[in-house]
Amino acid sequence: MLPSEASAPRTGDREIETLAAFxxxxxxRGSLAGLRVQAVDLTGRTAALLGADTADAVFLGCPMTEEAxxxxRxxxxxxxxxxxGLPFDPYRALLYTPDDLFAGLADDGYEVTPDARAYxxxxxxxxxxxxxxxxxRAVHDDSVSDALDELLVGARVVGVMGGHAMARGTEExxxxARLxxxxxxxxxxxxxxxxxxxxxxxNLGAYAAVYDDAMLDEALVLLAKAPSFTPSVTEWARAAFAVRERWPCGGESVGIPTWFYGHEPPNAFASHLAKYFANATREDGLLARSTAGVVFxxxxxxxxxxxxxxxxPNYYESRGGPTPMVLVDTHHWTHHLPAWPLLKALATDRPMDARIALVADVAEAPTALSFLSRKP
Structure with missing residues (x-):
């Protein structure tokens, strides 16, 4: 279970990221000395600011009156x-939600959304x-990384990697989703x-985890009516929000997309979206934070x-030891794109050899991941 980003931090924390926390x-404390106030609208807190000690404090993107x-200062x-004039806040304190990035979708289509305008x-x-x-861009991406790290403290994160071309309505x-x-x-x-x-x-599967199994089956049927984000991102995204509206209290998960691939819109089923401008930062950050393993x-x-x-990093044990890696679909990874033989060759006589597995079917992946996690 992920913590709520909107909850006020402990009073001993150095960063203030919500008005409630302020x-x-x-x-x-009655003082802001030495603290960092990040993306909090303080236009209604002039009296508090005028009476506070602000020595060595930093205010990042906080609207306030000129007097304050x-x-x-x-x-x-x-x-x-x-x-x-920006379509995004470079100092944002919290990760995006689907509602943040897709604001305006229902009435005016994807082109007017903050996501499209940022791209x-x-x-x-x-x-x-x-x-x-x-x-x-750099300040924004660093703010996103900071928010992502705060969100994932103590979480057992499993990364799920796979292609964007997999269409709704297919068994794949x-x-x-069942994975x-x-x-x-x-x-x-x-x-x-x-x-x-x-x-x-x-992300859809994680969203459906809190419902009975029939919910996912029904959601898959509804989504299949808009199988791909091409030719219309608007219709593709609206279908996802229709599922969210019918089942509004889904489970939480994380998506880490990028504007570098602007033709790939974010999906609406990740409750928390850490969207980056720099794809290299996004790629490394996603894998580095998958501390409980990765399914490919x-x-x-x-x-x-x-x-x-x-x-x-698994080969060099540069992240504190190898994490489990499970590759799904034997034919794909041994014949179509033979990554598995090379991965096995790299793993020979290395500790990572005990942390990799190739499975024939996606249904086997959770069991394989659990088994690799227990191996010495």
Missing amino acids: DEIMAV AAHV AGGALVFPPVP TWFQETKADGDVFASML YAGA GRQLARDGFTVATGGGPGAMEAA LPGAAGTVQEIFDNAT
Whole structure:
């Protein structure tokens, strides 16, 4: 079970990320000295700011009155004001939700959503050499990483990797969804690349884990009416939100998508979305946070890359020892894209050899993962 991001942090924490936490800190300490206040709207807290010690405090993207801003600066604080005109908040304190990224979808379609507008901004600025734009992207991605780390403290995270081309309505998609459901029911936090296809299926399964088995069967039928995000992201996403509306209290999971692949929209079934501009940061971060293991479903170039991106730290034991790796579909990984023979060759005489497995069917993956986790 993931903690609630909206809950106020302990008063001993250095970061203040919600208005509730700000009020709690002021009630308990009466001082903001040395603290970091991140993306909290303080326009209604002028009196509190005028009476607070702000020595060595930092305010990141916090709207406040000019009077309050002048006062906290005079008290020794650094103030990084909100950046106007952006379709995203570079200082955001919490991860995105599907509702955040798809706001406006129901009435006006995907093109008007914050997700689509952020991608357009990225396309316009990524090659213009503007140091300010690149700084904003870097600050945003670091804020997302910070929020993701805070969310996953103590979680047993299993990454599920697979291709975006896996269509709704196929048995492969249904199998990936059942995998996500079983992992969630086994007490794992499911983490994916946050996009469509196999990624969406695994997040859907985690969402369905709190319902009876019939719910997933019904949801799969509804989603099959819009099998792919092409040609219409709008219809694809609306179908997902229709499922969420019918079953509104689904289980939690994490998606880690990227605007680098703007043609891949995020999926609506990950309760927490850590969306990045930098794909390299996203790829490494997803694998590094999959501390309880990774399941690799059939995929193409991106999934092959992820197999060996994960194998490298396992080979060198650079993350405290190898984590389990389960490759699903014997024919795919030995004949179609023969990653398994190379992975086995790398693992020979290494501790990681006891942490890798190849299984024929997705239904075998949870058992294999559990077995590898118990091996010495």
